[in-house]
Amino acid sequence: MTKSLLLAASLLTATMQLQASEPLAYQFDGPYVFDSPAISKTATQTDKPQTAYWICNAKLHSSVVSNNSLKRPDNCGQLPEPQLSDAIKQVMPDSYRGVNNVVALSDVHGQYDVLISLLKNQKIIDADNNWAFGDGHMVITGDMFDRGDKINEVLWFVYQLDKQAKAAGGMLHLLMGNHEQMVLGGDLRYVHERYDLASELMAKSNDELYGADTEIGQWLRSKHTLVKINDVLYMHGGISSEWLDRGLTIAQANKLFRDNIGKPKSELKQDELLNFLFYGNGPTWYRGYFKDNFTEAELDKILAYFKVNHITVGHTSQKQVLGLFNNKVIAIDSSIKLGKQGELLLIENNQFSRGLFDGARKPL
Structure with a gap:
């Protein structure tokens, strides 16, 4: 057998072994x-x-x-x-008042089964996975992408929930996290191996599967990075004092994120303002609230700037929904990404509680 035939046979055997080992x-x-x-x-x-x-x-x-x-x-x-729905790809307002019920969670990272169980147990969805939260608002503070192996199941479920929430008089606010920005911008370091097959068969990289010419890509590109509901400001990472120095508004930042999401990191870093927004101390990466040198006095200035009493963030993993600085900061990344369980934040008539995985609720 020639060397080329041996090589071809070896490659074929390796491919068959790979397919056989795949779930x-x-x-x-x-x-x-x-x-x-x-x-x-x-x-x-x-x-x-x-x-x-x-x-x-x-x-x-x-x-x-x-x-x-x-x-x-x-x-x-x-x-x-x-x-499919064009209505949920329209850019909606980024500030709301008079909302009685809010539920918030973060950092699902493809853990579809945990997400469904948590929402069912807390009666946010019904037995058939449909919206059951009436005119309430749901906030997901980013990071549906990467790590896990049920990304598309999560995306299409949230897509349908978005549509159902509007029909019921409620609202679903899907905010962009750093992993949405990474994938759409071509940083694919954390993409699960399950999606290698789609890229191979369709001859497209993973970011192209969610490009501006796709239904999911268009839907994602219509979403905000920050939203204000009543007296609470939501985003993925956090607001640093650097934001205040720049004098940015929520609307300005959301437009800049929408206009530039999907651009490669090298291009974004060439623009000083975009480099701040998308990286470092920007609202999708900042972790300062969890550091020892961050003070309540600094936090109070940030809250006063936005005229809110609370900031809710994901991104920095906790074992549970956690209130800091007398609940002025609420951390909602409850480690759903680990695929075992998780929690959500419930705000009902200005009362804050933890929604536990088993359906129980505890005051925050």
Whole structure:
């Protein structure tokens, strides 16, 4: 046998061994919904042609989106079949008053099963995974991407919840975390190996699977990085005193994030303001509240600047939802990312409580 044939045989054997060692579930993925290339200049947002791509038994399938509905191919497991919506891709206000009930959580990182159990046990969703929080507001302070192996399940579930919340008179606020920014910008260090197959079969890098020409990518690009509800300001990492020195408003920052998310790190770092917002002491990376040298006096200045009494953040992992500085800072990254359990924050008529994984609630 020639050297080239030996090499080919060796590669084939290695590929077969890799596929054999993969969990069966990893051979199913999607859907990835793309705008079709040839879009008429007269096409409206509602009649634009779209194509859905599915991976079933490690093979690529496609289907045309019809009437905003997706139908997965036969023998394709339990992959999501979302009903698409243009309404949830509109940029919404970033400040709200008079909201009686708020639930907040963070850093899901692809842990779909933990997320579903937590929300069911706390009666935020019903037995069929549908919105059950009425006119309440849900805030997810970023980091659905990376680490875990059910990213698309999480994304499509939250997409549907966004649609259902609006229909019920409520609201879902999905905020961008540092891992959303990383993936959309091409920093793929923490992407789970499950998604290597999609990139291979579709000949696209993981960030391209959520590009501006995709349904999920457009939805994500419409979202804020900070939102203010009643007297609470929410974001992924935190607000540093450097923000105050720059005199930024929430609206200014949200627009800059939306306009520039997806740009590579090298480009963002060339702009001094964008370098601050996307990195270092910016609101998706800052961890200063958890350091010994951070003082309540510094925090009070930040709260006064935004005219709020509380700041709620994820990003810095805790064992539970945690209140600091007499609940002026509330940390809601309860380590859902570990895939075992998690908590959420509930605010009901200005009363703060921890929503535990088993459904119980405790005052914060």
